[in-house]
Amino acid sequence: MTTTDSRGRSEARRHRQGYAVLDVETTGLDPYRDRVIQVAIRQIAADGTAESEWETLVNPGAGVDPGPVEVHGLTSADLAGAPAFRDVAATIAQRLAGRVFVAHNAPFDWTFVAVESDRAGVRLEVLEWLCTMRFAKALALEVPDKSLATIAAYYAVEQLKAHDAGDDTRVAAEILLRELADADRAGLALPLVECNTSRQRLKRTLRRWFSRFRQPYR
Template identity: 90%
Template sequence: MSVLTDSVSTVTTTESRGRNDARGSRRGYAVLDVETTGLDPYRDRVIQVAIRQISADGAAESEWETLVNPGAGVDPGPVEVHGLTSADLAGAPPFRDVAAAIAERLAGRVFVAHNAAFDWTFVAVESDRAGVRLEVLDWLCTMRFAKALALDVPDKSLATIAAYYTVEQLKAHDAGDDTRVAAEILLRELADADRAGLTLPLVACNSARHRLKRTVRRWFSRLARPSR
């Protein structure tokens, strides 16, 4: 069965309201997490995606998530990690059918994820395959952000940073809950950065050069696949 939800929240997190206008983004944020069949964005596929939109002043705007069918015969990957079986994904839409909805939710915002390079590359490559262009300029990684803030933690995993900020994890490796946790971490990091006068560690990710590099890597990835 496909899981496709879309809701709008009027709850505002006051901790970061009005903060970061000078050093942050007036574009707002799109916090995203994916679950995948593996670790290689050029060979593996997205099987779950969740997005939370947050305004520039810290207001929660919307929540959206869906399972994604990776295609007939595609192994769902580490079920012991994400808990998603082929049966769970059988009735879900393929990525091409949700690509436009994802692009709409990301458009004009700062892309945010924990280990953002991983999530961004998967979503960008899947969108490239679907022929949908993402109107995103840069990403903000909550893991990289924690390093910039010099948080006193033994590692920069989502669970560790969540514990540092007393954000409860309800279901690890579920895109919906991981996105909720990452969004809460983002708001706390933004508040810490504002107090410290820290410039946000934004990373450009979607220039013409980036898009060309993804195209070339997709091409070489197809060539490297063993024939059946």
Template identity: 45%
Template structure:
């Protein structure tokens, strides 16, 4: 989503002085305690809106990937992917000390928190900003607030819906980032960002995630035909 403006400068207000981690996940279902992350994209920005890192990967969930007709992630595509435990340290490093930004951030945060809990770890997220909530405050004239609808409204080309590696670019532009060769964008009003970014969220413990105390299977073991649990 891009908010086009002739002003390409990143704001100098202290409300924006955060490091950011823009996140999108694709999952095997809608229940974080049962379903799994299949694809993950993370893009990091510094306090001046400059991109500092990027990571994306498919993930082998060790179970049926769910609605393939929605996300296109077939068992064959996921069979050779790493399990979350293998990428957890890298993902944790990207999220640590940054504000997590996502469209419907509750969804992405809950799934990531459960994935970290499954590997006996913590999701290092204490603050997040939801671009869906942000859009409700800004109030664009659109029939709905889906990421694809907002992208079209703000003139951002969305080539592949339900693709974590691609969708993470939508919140990047709505959030006010400018990348090489991209059109300049205008950031949201400071009061809106301040309200959203200051909200703190507790970490999810292993007990809260209801993860059974058993070791995860090795990478070659998961069966993509079995149901998630």
């Protein structure tokens, strides 16, 4: 009998570079005006096994409001001693390099990390992302919505601390393996999306430049 886990690993072998599952907490919703305050990454090998996990708080800068504390629970005091993004940008780039970028609502997390890395002058060697939310839609899961909590419940993955980058990344990684298993069973092509072409990098640069006219750079 083929288990869910072994099916997930079979599907993962199609991507020899493996996966980097990431989640961020931020000061707001606009990646060109708001900042990352927590980031977590889980590396999954090409055979579907867990390789490493890493996370850090990020200091968004002096005087920057941490945003919705009632959501992510992170105060200015919590972030005061954390490194700036530029100080961890190279580590983040190394952990993402050559892998499929994975997140729940990947466009959000990818854009925040990419824009922050652009600010830091660090290039991300990532070509494609895989969104576990869009993956759930492609699989036509019978759920009322595609939130992380709902998809986690569908796959019986326990959430321990919602809106914490470390725990959300753990949950997303578990969801990924189960979605890979379902896709393998259904013979479904993975919904991969190009995310870092030269044109996309130029677009980010221009949007970041124009955003300075809308609000003082932070």
